[in-house]
Amino acid sequence: MQLTQEETSHSIQGIDLAELTEQFGSPLYVYDADVIRRKVTALQHAFSSVDMKMKYACKANTNLSILRLMRSIGVELDVVSPGELEIGMLAGYEAGQITFTPSGVPFYEVQEAVEKGAIVNVDSLPLLEWFGQTFGNTKPCLIRIKPNVAAGGNIKIMTAHADSKFGISVLLLDQILEVVKKYKIRVIGLHQHTGSDIKDAAPFLQVADILLDTARHFPDLEVIDLGGGFKVSYKPGDEITDMKLLGNKISERFQAFCKEYGRDLQLWFEPGKFLVSESGYLLVKTTVVKEDPARNFVHVDSGLNHLIRPMMYGAYHHILNISNPAGALKTYNVVGYICETDTFASDRELPEVRQGDVLAFLNAGAYGFTMSSNYNARQRPAEVMIDNGEAKLIRRRETMEDLLRTQLD
Known part of the structure; x- marks a missing residue:
């Protein structure tokens, strides 16, 4: 993969990816x-x-x-x-x-x-x-x-x-x-x-x-x-x-x-x-960094309910630490918040990850949201498209009311 200047500078069409999570929340799907x-x-x-x-x-x-x-x-x-x-x-x-x-x-x-x-x-x-x-x-x-x-x-x-x-x-x-x-x-x-x-x-x-x-x-x-x-x-x-x-x-x-x-x-x-694959990013926030004797774990506010490909196919998604790109390199397992083994990446070398850092999973435009679920009663994320230098919300984040809408007493 040849990372583009926009990817290495953590922006799309001049729009900062980390700022999108402040505007639209996290996790967040973004398409270019x-x-x-x-x-x-x-x-x-x-x-x-x-x-x-x-x-x-x-x-x-x-x-x-x-x-x-x-x-x-x-x-x-x-x-x-x-x-x-x-x-x-x-x-x-x-x-x-x-x-x-x-x-x-x-x-x-x-x-x-x-x-x-x-x-x-x-x-x-x-x-x-x-x-x-x-x-x-x-x-x-x-x-x-x-x-x-x-x-x-x-x-x-x-x-x-x-x-x-x-x-x-x-x-x-x-x-x-x-x-x-x-x-x-x-x-x-x-x-x-x-x-x-x-x-x-x-x-x-x-x-x-x-x-x-x-x-x-x-x-x-x-x-x-x-x-x-x-x-x-x-x-x-x-x-x-x-x-x-x-x-x-x-x-x-x-x-x-x-x-x-x-x-x-x-x-x-x-x-x-x-x-569509290379157009998409899944942006997540780091919730916990756990330094274990066997592994360093980066926990994020997403899981296989939002991106199942790594667990289903063993698929590789390149990960960027867009909050601390110049940090010292360390090796982590990047894991989700689902009550299952939901590992996004094993033994992945990343710039030092701190609690609250925003990570970007690349190649998330295909078979990401469409294969997502509400497992663990989690809501699906919002989706944003960037076109002509403008970020537009194209699907709002789900709410608990959405999850309960089809259930009957």
Whole structure:
């Protein structure tokens, strides 16, 4: 990770991060709109030689302000639930700009999405059969293919290997074609998603070859959807996906396929973390510094209820002490306030941390707030977006009344 001047000076667009906790409280999620714009531009440049469309995988961060920003810069949506579909439409998207990619959901959810005008990614043979019986050739769909390729930063975020629940195995192609032919289903695209945190081009190229080879069996395609999974930088020196190299290689394959296919298709990607992860910061305050014979512990006013990725995936989040950046380096375990083992970082070297210091967890824009909970009856934090040099509250902090609102006597 190459820390920017803004990160090392602990400000975003000239706004001091520590002061935001005084204004909006702690803990606090903060997003830098400029970073999102830069990531969108980077992907556009990487695939500038083909007709490419971005579908933001909004499960990464569903805040309405984030979605409205995406819409304003021409990024469409990929959703995985009726709730995300509804939020997308509230953000101003037309249903036809939204792809619904379910995973084993009740069929009525698919029917609702189709009837609203969303395009569905069919992820199982039973759903394909139902789709044909229900809609025949009156509604378009994509089919999610499982290419049986294992790639990604963690087994929990690999989605295309043989044991994954996602998609229809490419080995079942004959059965897929039989159902499509039986009901004359309008298959306008093929889709796959390999996983997350893939840094090498090789897995992307492997699954692209498999999907393009499969596409030869479908005569009426308009779209090839290669999903997402591009690796972002988490720590200094971290390797990331070489987008220029990947863009050149995939574009070359895609253009050759289109020429063979007889017409130009559109290439879709569904980046989530890639677009929003590096835009986000979780700001926390130090509550207790405990010097134990075995470890020095830094306790903060947050926990796995606000950022579960370190405990769920062993994910690394770079941490800055923005209150004492020039302090002498010491080694700490940074831990949360939940009555569980909720360790954010182990044996992490930081400038000396004192009670009341503000720490910033980087790469908190994706799968932070959206995976948060009210465990231990804790409220979720507020969210702030910084855009055009202005910090705007885009979600207020929860209250105890929010936690009790749906309970009945």
